[in-house]
Amino acid sequence: MRKAAKVSKTKQQSWPDWIRERDDPRIAHTKPEALDDITVLDLSYKSFGGCLCSSLLAEFGAEVLRIEPPEGDFFRTCTPYGLLYKGEGLNYLTEGRNKFHITLDVSKPEGREILKGLVAQADVLIETYRPGTMDEWGIGYEQLKEVNPRLIFASITGYGQFGPMSRSRMPDYDNIAQARSEIQSATGEMLPEGKSYDECPWAVPTKAGPWIAWSAAGTFMAVGILAALYWRGITGEGQSLDIATAEAYARFDDYTTIWYQAAGVVAERFGNLDIAGWLYCFAPTKDGAVFLGGLRVEMWQAFADMLGKWDEWGAASWTSVAHFTQKDEQLKWASLVFEETRKYTNEELVRMSIEYAKKGRLAPVTPVVAPMCSPEEAMKDANWLDRGIFIPIQDPLYGELIVGQAQHKMTESPIRTKWVCRPVGYDNEHIYLKYLGWGPSKLRELKQQGII
């Protein structure tokens, strides 16, 4: 009896139950925070990259002080269609998360001295001014490392801190970096034969809607900062980090550099097919479109089988997908595939794939089938809601707000979003008191001088 009881007690919980019990975002607030010993000064200006970078650290509990000029960051006005919510731009609302917002005019000598006081107490500084600007203000890396040799000084700019273009006057924007990276040139619909751009203004190099180049820069910099923190832990030394937004995004490319240098081929637009993969495309359906994926030959075979085309398409004889990636082959097979997918709805095709994994000839191998969703559908998808991606944040100032979150889930020190944003200078009182011991009368004085 005793033995049996012991066995049932130690019987292992299923993996999904076990892990959910430990990493559901709904219990994140009960766990420690990985970066709660780190202080970050974020001076970024006109930059989603800078704001995202400090958000990624703030989600892990770093104390991030957003330092804006007294009139606020211009980036606050970068909002879709000029829409404000409670006086705030929507993009800024999503990346003010967990940060304290203070004002400081670092272009004034008194402002710089105050900044140095904060630098002496900080671990990381993030900035996005045109290269040379911080130096001219006397608060570049060379100057600030004298104040704090352990400082990690992180710069995100359009062209970086060195190299012939680094002194360019051109500012850093996401659409510019997307263009500069090469990726836009080879993304987009192909111009139909015999048609002109004037007739098909949509068949052009097409950028991604979301700010992916800025996101690449901000996220690479978060990785760089964390690696620099690790290195500082060993050596005690800070250092300077430099990212050029176009380079960060270009690094996401996987094959076009080698293709060009080795074969002389310049990658071109290939619509919703993929020149480096088969089966790998968006396909039209009865009620929209689906993504189809079958990068291993068995998955491509399973797809043919799932549609009842095993014999007709000769699937048994396929040994590799490499041959199918050739452009002509892709165009030929795509039209055959699309003719079939048009017979079904998205939901039918998704179910066919799930069922095939259970009962198909090649089960458990099955093709990837995913429905095309609008962001409206994505936001209502019960799976993501269950996974905690869209849990509304209760913000003390802005009320209940939905922002993307919980992008990774962790058992010991998970991320969390505590508040979404703060107005310009909202935390001056708290932060200047906490770090410099300055109370209301000193702040009034600084405000009169236009420093905060």
Add this chain to the structure above:
Amino acid sequence: MAQQTWENYRQNKPFKPSPLKGIRVLEVCTIIFGPAGPGFLGAMGAEVIKCELPPRGDTMRQMVPDGYFFRDQSLAMTHTNTNKYWLGLDLHKPEGQKIFHELAAKSDIVEDNLRPSTMERWNIGYRQLKETNPGIIYISKNGFGQWGQYAEENRPSNDGAAQALSGYAWMSSFPGQPPLKSRLYVCDTFGALMGEVAVLAALHHRSKTGKGQYIELSQSENIMRIMSWIWPYQQITGKAAMPTGNRDASICPADTFRCVDDTFMAIAAPAPNEFEGLCAAMDRPELAEDPRFKDHLTRLKEENATALLAIIAAWVRTKKPEEIEELAEGYGFAASRVYTSKDVMEDAHFRERGFITNIDDPFIGPYTEYEFPVMMSKSPPRVKWSIRAVGFDNEYVMKRTLGKSEEEIKELYRCGVLGKWADVQGCRPPPHWDGKAGIIMARD
């Protein structure tokens, strides 16, 4: 000054340490979403041991553009797998699993991108490995995470599935046109990068507490994180977010235009001085005073943005790309030609910075590659080598890391736990390979 910090950065790299020296990573990953993350750590100096199933290894080895192999290798495979050691290890076999535990006992990080519970079935899941090494940081990346409906249905996923499910493709097309797939495996590579933010934060947590942990990341969820205004916009307005083609819905003016020679030009000039500069460059200074365009929030309104972008489009249509870029430099707004891969490769600035870098690889020979894009003044990351044939470093890893004897290694080969490449393109060495170059432990 900054010049001093960055002087001869590229030339001095060989003489500086790597930031993640001393960190060991075990990888059981395929295609891009999995391997890219350890590749980033490898570029920063971590020792990455990539485990592949012999003899064919990573599925990515067969993925090539238009059927083209680079010296018998997959191009994307070469790009993604930076500075790794290549172990051909069959994890279906108990002896293979034992080897994995022996390696995990001496490692800091484990990364997989298999479907939920697969690693656990092989006795090398997180629950099993943390018994061997409680400090282990273990990340699983896949389509839908470890729990929830889609994970339970055991749905497979690819980057393109995440582009579709997240709404990313929907928002990246022209109004009235079907959603458009990025030619980039963006959810893979961005997701892999986002995963390393979590891994490195966990490393920091471990340095304070000694505790390892488990991390999970979904291909779709990571990209939804950076879709920014789209979610609160839908919540606040009750309206669906819609795509705007090449026009940035949140920055005005910011769009891609067509030049006189039918090449494409991206322009952005939202801030007051930038917009005034653009108006002056167009010789239309009065536009900066126009009530429709006078400030950024006003310009962003649909009808005003449309009117303004039409004016700029008509102007760009009369200009050559070099004229626009020169004016942008002079007047302080942003402009860039839409670069092709040739333009990027030949760009003097990227080369001078060392972002475009020449790799002198003993195995596949010399080639040019993108550098890791974070320049670190004292501990520069660096791409040193890349792809190897399946199982290429077996002897090195068995001998150096695990101290196995010749007999033990021979036995592991005999029972099929260790293996080397199949003689097929993508898996085997390049045709010019001399049978020795790149082998570390025993070349004779």
